[in-house]
C-alpha cells in the first residue's frame with residue numbers, strides 16, 4: 203500500500219487568507235482534513251476591488267489564527283505532517299510574502315520539506331483533490347488574474363495554447379459589475395443579476411473571435427459595456443439586460459475558443475479523447491458550466507469542474523500541489539523568494555503590451 207502523505211498548505215496570494223491540511227488517500231485523491239479560508243470581502247468591498255496594502259495587513263492579522271485552526275481541525279500534530287507548501291506566486295508581493303515566510307519558518311523549525319507552489323499550478327491540479335484524472339488533460343483556467351488554455355502534461359509540465367492578450371475573465375466580470383454598480387465581488391453578482399435580464403438586448407463585441415487561435419481578449423468588450431452603461435444611467439432593468447448580454451457574450455467567446463483549443467489539444471497530443479478541466483474562480487459560474495457542458499455533448503469531449511469550494515482561492519489546492527511536487531522530489535530551498543509573475547509554461551510568449559502581433 204502506498205504511504206499516505208500529509209501536507210500543510212498556506213495561501214495568501216491575493217485577498218483570501220487560507221490554510222489546509224490535506225492527505226493523499228489510497229485511491230490517489232485527497233482527504234480534506236481541514237480547509238480554512240478567511241475572506242477579506244468586507245475590507246475591500248467599500249473600494250470595489252482589492253487594495254494591496256490592506257490585503258497584506260489583513261493577512262498578517264489573520265494568518266496565525268487560520269493556520270492554527272487548520273492544524274487543530276485536522277487533528278494532526280505538526281510533527282506527523284510530511285511537508286509544508288505555501289504559494290510563492292504569482293500575485294501581490296506584499297501578500298505572498300506573509301504566507302510564504304510563515305510557511306518557510308514552520309518548515310525550517312519543524313525540519314520538514316518545503317514546497318513553494320505556483321498558485322496557477324494549484325488551480326491546474328485542483329480537480330485531483332476529488333477525482334483521479336489522467337495526464338495529459340486540457341485546462342481552461344479562468345480566474346481573477348489569468349485566462350488560459352493549457353495542456354497539463356504532468357505535474358510541473360505545461361504547454362500554453364492560448365491566453366488573454368489583455369484583461370483576465372474574472373477582471374472583466376469585476377469591472378463590468380463595477381460599471382453597472384452591481385456590487386463587489388463582481389463575478390457572482392453579474393451571474394445573479396443576469397438571470398433578471400434579456401441576454402439578447404445588447405449586441406456586444408466578441409474581440410479576436412475569428413483570429414489568433416484560442417487566444418482571448420476582453421478589453422474591447424469592457425469598453426463597449428462602459429459605453430452602454432453610461433447611456434442607461436440608473437435604469438435597473440437595462441442594467442440587468444446589460445449584465446445578461448455581457449454574460450451571454452462571454453459564453454459565445456468561450457464556446458468558440460474552447461472548440462479551437464480542443465482541436466489544438468488533439469493535434470498536439472495525438473489523443474482523440476479530450477478531458478477538459480475548467481478551474482479558477484470564474485469556473486464557479488453556473489451558466490459557464492452549463493454552456494461548456496452543452497458544448498461537450500455537441501462535439502464529444504468530457505468536461506470536469508472542481509467543486510465550487512475549490513474554484514476560488516483556497517489552501518487545499520496549494521497543499522495538494524505540494525503533495526504532487528513532493529512525490530516528484532520537486533522541493534524548494536528556504537531561500538526561495540515570492541514572484542509577482544510566474545508562467546506555468548516557461549516557454550510561452552508574453553502576450554500583452556504594444557507591438558503584439560496576432
Ligand SMILES: Nc1ncnc2c1ncn2[C@@H]1O[C@H](COP(=O)(O)OP(=O)(O)OP(=O)(O)O)[C@@H](O)[C@H]1O
Nearest residue numbers: 345346347348372389390482483484486487514515
Ligand atoms: N460565479 C461567478 N461568476 C463569474 N466570476 C466569478 C464567480 N465567482 C467568482 N468569480 C470571479 O473569480 C475571480 C476570483 O478567482 P480567483 O480567486 O481564482 O482569482 P485570483 O486568485 O484573484 O486570480 P489568479 O488565480 O489568476 O491569481 C474574481 O474575479 C471573481 O469575480
Ligand SMILES: [Mg+2]
Nearest residue numbers: 345483514515
Ligand atoms: Mg486564484
